[in-house]
Amino acid sequence: MEIIIQFLLFSSSILIFFSISTQSANSCKPESCGGTLGPEVRFPFRISTRKPVRCGYPGFELSCNSQKETILKLPVSGEFRVNSIDYSSQILSMSYTGSCLPSGILNFNISGSPFRGAHVRNYAFLNCSSWEEIMAYASAFGYRPIPCLSGSNFTVLATNLLSQEDVPPICRRIANVLVPANLASAMDSLEEIDLHWSDPACSYCEKQGRVCGFKDDSSLEIGCHERARSSGISRRAKYGLIIGVGIPGLVCIVGLVCHTCGLVKLLCLRRSLNSELPTVTVPDGRLVTNGLDKPTIESYPKAVLGESRQLPEPSDGTCPICLSEYQPKDTVRSIPECNHYFHVDCIDEWLKLNGSCPLCRNSPDGSTATPCSSLSSLTLITISSTQSSGNL
Structure with a gap:
């Protein structure tokens, strides 16, 4: 039973470990x-x-606003709305949370963040006369008007043409800005900007169809991990369940079956021994036994079991009379003729009624007790059935 309990404790610890994992x-x-x-x-x-x-790398914290938008806050430039994240290319595209992205770009700064511009372009912002006057220049040179920065009497244009000769005479340069513009929208009023990160390097994990993550809980070392299964149980957890439940469970079942068979066998033996005690009725109601006297019983060897519960002679670890396992410091007595051991209290009571060994039926003089078929000749006498029914 102790082995079974140990296996149960072991399987429980395995389950707890993989559950936590x-x-x-x-x-x-x-x-x-x-x-x-x-x-x-x-x-x-x-x-x-x-x-x-x-769950994340330092500096890659995002948040959600009340409109369920994903927000990245840069240390200097403030908050931006994250529109997409390409984990293979390690590029995120974002737009300004305000109504005018170019106004945010004018003071854009990624210092203090783990990002850099993915596709950096040097833009010139020009303050020109009204749109009607500058329209010919805009269409000829590809200048893009910025309506959210323009007014009724002037128009702000953005261009990546840096030569001073390309600036129309009716315009003046107001700022030169390095813009990490999105390639798809670079010529579309600067609607998005792209940021790239190089550390942690997770693109190789994505290209292998796996996901990036910390190798352990104590360092910043990065490793690749298998994607979670749709069932929600990882392969590691499944193996843990098989090891933690299957094998110990099988051992427990086998142990319980063996233990139960042993108990049934001892119980049948005890019932057999009890049923084999013969009775004879006599008219005067005297109770005569064929057991041993106290001095004789006390002369049989006794022993006190140690912590190992090992008996001086090979024997079963269970008392055949009470069916209890021997425990350390239990006192046992043996039958000299056969060296069978029993609890002192159990065998003393037995020998008072029957002088033979409960297991092999050897008597103190070395003879064998009468077989079960002829046990009716033994001299264990009880009160007659008629007196029993009248007096008890």
């Missing part, structure tokens, strides 16, 4: 802010109010 893995699973156009957020990014610190 699975919960830990699930706590970092990808998610989004809930918007229909919001990007999937996973390592190295994390939504700071929802995920533990170890």
Whole structure:
């Protein structure tokens, strides 16, 4: 039974360990802010109010606003709306949270962040006369008007033509800005900007169809991990369940079956021994036994079991009379003729009624007791059935 209990404790610890591991893995699973156009957020990014610190890399914290938009806050330039994240190319596209992205670009600064411009372009912003006067220049040289920076009497244009000769005489340069413009929208009123990150380097994991993450819980070393299965149970957790439940469970079942068979066998033996005690009735109601006297019983060897519960002679670890396992410091007595051991209290009571060994039926003089078929000749006498029914 002790081995079975140890296996149960071991399997429980395995289950707890893999349960914690699975919960830990699930706590970092990808998610989004809930918007229909919001990007999937996973390592190295994390939504700071929802995920533990170890689910993301330092400096890659995102948040969600009341409109369920994904927000990145740069240390200097403020908040931007994240429109998409390309984990293979390690590029995120974002737009200004205000109504006019170019106004944010004029003072754009990525210092203090882990990002750099993905496609940096040097733009010149020009303050020109009204649109009607500058329209010919705009169409000829590809200048793009910025309506959100323009007024009724002037028009702001953006161009990546840096030569002073290209500036129309009715315009003046107001700023030169390095813009990490999105290639797809660079000529479309600067609607998006792209940022790239190089550390942590996770693109190789994505190209292998795996996901990036920390190798352990104590360092910033990066490794590739298998994607979570749709069932929500990882392969590691499944193996843990098989090892933690299957094998110990099988051992426990086998142990319980063996233990039960042993108990049944001893119980049948005890019932057999009890049923074999013969009775004879006499008219005067005297009770005569064929057992041993106290001095004789006390002369039989006794022993006190040690911590190992090992008996001086090979024997079963269970008392055949009470069916209890021997425990350290139990006192046992043996039958000299056969060296069978029993609890002292159990065998003493037995020998008072029957002088033979309960197991092999050897008597103190070395003879064998009468077989079961002829036990009716023994001299264990009880009260007659008629007196028993009248007096008891």
